[in-house]
Amino acid sequence: MINRVEKLSLLSEMIAFAQTNENIKSIEYRFLFGVAKQLDISKEDFNYLIEHPITYVNLKSHSERIVQFHRLVLLMNLDIEVSPKELVKLHNFGLRMGLSHDSINRVLDLMESFPNKIVPPDFLIDIFKVQYN
Incomplete structure (x- = not known):
């Protein structure tokens, strides 16, 4: 099982991937938030990651x-x-x-x-x- 830091890193990486054009589309946001919920990441932490990416941690x-x-x-x-x-x-x-x-x-x-x-x-x-x- 992966730890919280790894989960946040995964999510941060996905957010960075979605931000190709600087904006995350609504459908992408919903998908990413769904992944966040699967990873037991709160909406507050998820939204924080959008503005403050964290360093990638290799699984x-x-x-x-x-x-x-x-x-x-x-x-x-x-x-x-x-x-x-x-x-x-x-x-x-x-x-x-x-x-x-x-x-x-x-x-x-x-x-x-x-x-x-x-x-x-x-x-x-x-x-x-x-x-x-």
């Missing part, structure tokens, strides 16, 4: 990093149109988390084939398992 657990990458994929795909800049940003976030370059590319390439570009969690896990073994 020790490979499975937690995969879950976080999946959250970022879902967040990115809230927009109808995903820009090449957003894809590069997501790819770089994945690399910074220590995920496999090949697995990240495979997820990004295959997400187009899923409805609403939503990669099912079990499919995503299988992609990373292949590279992890």
